[in-house]
């Protein structure tokens with residue numbers, strides 16, 4: 537191992553273990569620690585029509601997301617020692633949470649984080665990935681079309697409920713990762729663990745009202761409303 541590799545590993549270990557917000561992502565709301573609150577949607581429920589219908593967005597935000605927030609707060613009511621922890625810290629250090637509450641925090645903390653991320657990675661304003669962003673992803677995946685195909689195929693093939701992510705590891709590597717349920721790459725059992733750059737919800741609740749079992753149609757539609765400037769900003 538040369539000096540550069542050594543420093544890279546050292547940096548990654550420090551980043552994983554010591555930082556309170558190791559992935560640099562914030563929900564950017566006043567509700568970053570207990571009690572968590574449902575963040576407002578950054579656009580009206582109907583704004584993503586015709587790609588994602590207003591009724592789905594409303595139920596998804598006010599119903600599903602709100603329930604994750606409520607259940608997360610309920611679990612933390614009983615864990616006062618974790619009430620000052622930011623959500624990202626909780627999710628990246630799940631083994632520190634007592635086993636009696638770990639799955640609840642994983643599922644509902646994950647649900648809150650994932651949906652907060654998702655609302656902001658979408659936009660009603662059509663956008664195209666910049667040349668610079670395309671070039672970075674082409675370098676890893678061969679072409680923009682290959683990146684898109686791999687990302688959407690991974691999402692289409694995910695069995696059951698979950699998410700698909702573009703993840704940046706502490707060493708800067710990029711990969712496409714599916715996760716089950718409300719897991720995400722902040723969590724230590726996900727390989728690779730890293731910073732989410734792009735994520736798409738592939739739970740049926742994200743599309744069933746409009747697309748029923750046609751998940752690939754939903755995926756093609758949601759791709760039309762990705763906020764590429766946000767993706768590029770996260771990639772840094």
Ligand SMILES: [Fe+2]
Pocket residue numbers: 596600651737739741742
């Ligand atoms: Fe969802």
